[in-house]
Amino acid sequence: MEYLIPIMAAAVRSGTPILFATLGELLTERVGVMNLGLEGIMLMGSLSGFWGALVFSNPWAGIALAVLVGMALSALHAVLCVSLGANQVVSGLALAMFGTGTSALLGKNLVGVTIPGLPAAPLPGLAELPWVGPILFSHDVLVYGGFILTAFLAWFLYFTRGGLNLRAAGEAPRVVDAAGLSAVRLRYLYTILGGGLVGLGGAYMSVVYTKMWAEMMTAGRGWIALALVIFGLWHPVRSALGAYFFGGVGALQLRMQAGGTTVPAPLLMMLPYVMTIAVLFVIAVRKGYAVSLGAPRSLGVPYHREERDG
């Protein structure tokens, strides 16, 4: 059983970028905005994070830049969808393609360069524990940040006034307005914050995980994160478990290749995507209840205060 430890430790690490993107999208969807541009925002985050880390010779500068870029791109989405009432699917898909293409173009000169990245920071005491030590507590700081963020969001959503406002804006923006809050302002706020987290997820890929930049390096993680929000029924903890599970699938696939299995490599590389389809299939099958209870009622529906509703 000992051989499982490195695989599970790798799962946590490679699940972390997916986790940040998933939590970002979760915030956005919970406030009622669907952002399908995750893949593009992640790639722009990867690129700007890597560039920042290289130019300022400081990984944190790169990560901060990536968060800002994520926030800027999702602010664009918010202007289109919240203020102008544009179709959220179209705007999101446009953002995905824009990010993919632009990052490839701007990143041409960065291919092949490497950076030192973030050092591992095993937590004193905790890292020595059997099993959980190496799996959970022997990583870099951002991995721990992911744990804390998941727990914080689960608490924030259900036990604070801010979380209540956020949930209500995704369920019934008209009610939020009638109660004296601004649904528009809430939607802007959490769409932008969510985008920042997606950018952070992208930066983790380039600055910490691979320490290099490559075109399309997120390899569909943005889309997987999108599916994971549904898989987790819009709950941070369930979505986080999903993110680590997919991290594990990716890690397992690499190990199997490295271990010289006779299964052809392309088949193994399909694994995460096959799993995505399988998960979506399971969700669709048990759709009726779970999804209709978990999905924010006004997800994807533009809102105008003075528009009459019937």
Added chain:
Amino acid sequence: MTEAERTLVSMRGIVKSFLGVRANDDVAFDLRAGEIHTLLGENGAGKSTLMNVLCGLYTPEAGCIFVDGKEHFFRSPSDAIAVGIGMVHQHFLLVPVLTVWENMILGDRAIPSVIPRKKVCRRIEELSTQYGLAVDPEARIWQLSVGEQQRVAILRALYRGARTLILDEPTAVLTPQEARALFSTLRRMAEEGHGVVFISHKLDEVMALSSRVTILRKGRVVGTWRAGEISKAALAEQMVGYQVPRSENPSPRGGEETLLEGRGLVVQSDRHLPAVRGISLELRRGEILGLAGVAGNGQRELCEALVGLRPLEAGELTLRGRRVTGAPPRIFQRQGVSYVPADRMGMGLVGNMNLRENVALRHYWREEFSRWKEILRWDVLGAFTEELVRRFRVQTLSCDVAVRTLSGGNLQKLMLARELGLLPSILVVQEPTWGLDVGATQYVRDQILEARNRGAAVLLASEDLEEIFALSDRVAVIHQGRLMGVSDNPRDLGEERVGLMMAGTPLGAERGEGHA
């Protein structure tokens, strides 16, 4: 001036338009402490618009609002809440998946960031005892009945410190008994010095409840009267602008042979919950069966099941003596079954298609409208549509405009025209006059009566008891998916007993107890 007559709110010269149409045109309105002031008017007269301006949801183009003598400009509802104005909207504006207490504190900036749940719940319980409005703070809104949801909405306004309470058509969703309980709560609040604005278009409750009445017509104020100064008939005339002819079923009569019969019908709702739980009924030639009930008690599901649109979980349907359980909707339609759903735009008509296309959707299969059964003859269909539009007085620029540009009344006329153009032998209609003005209402009711006189079997599902009593030959009452009774003699039954049945007392049981 005594405390009780102090003016709480006054609005002057309010103007508000939607898409160039003036919903409020230079409207003035006053509310005093301790009074129940009714705002009366037809649908579309501008009552809700005026109150949405007062509660800060709409920004007026002109006019000013004074609260306690001081001018205020409301940028959003929070400004209105801050000066003690609370509104109970027609659809309550509650978030279904949240709990009662969560809904209450939504938007309350005085609450600490980490919510002190226990304290909030205690405060809600205090208020609910004080006003006799019982609710469970931990319940989720979707679990509550409509009446309970209304109590939550009222409590929320009080919790936020409202001294002016606006209620938009609060009785539309209540049984007569629930409405009376609401009235006594409102009277108690008025006695305590609150000002209550009561929006309605039902004359009886207006007469029973109000201290003063202001009538709006087409966005303008017709006048304000003290209760007792004006008769019910005069109110009706002022509201509509002309004397109202009433279409009534002159001669209720028993139907002849049974055309459509359901036995032990069990049907699920869209959310896969039981909506109809074992209903048997028959629709007879030349008779209107009225289906009374509070909204959401399974009317829609029953209607859809009867016309073959919704699958049966159990039970049998017989159409002219032939078993049609599980048959596709097309069989029902070819056998002369027509359905006019309550949901005009969602289910009845396609908003972006023009009138001819919408008519074609139900007539395309008729031989005269197609060549070789496949290619539609738009010329003939167009002429047919124009004839329907003329006969049913649908007001439209032409038959080529998208139907979403039509008003509610004209949509309803078009839908009815389309179905009656098929000369149905069985007609199922749900809420046929919801949201229509008085003229259109009369017209639609006359058409339904005429279909009956022609020999059609009609099922009329309506939340409007007055409509049920005006048109029906027999009355059935539905409550939580079960029939509480069917009466061959609706006039003898009376509104009171039907109200009890709507609240879940089976026919006969309300007298039965003492005599057992």
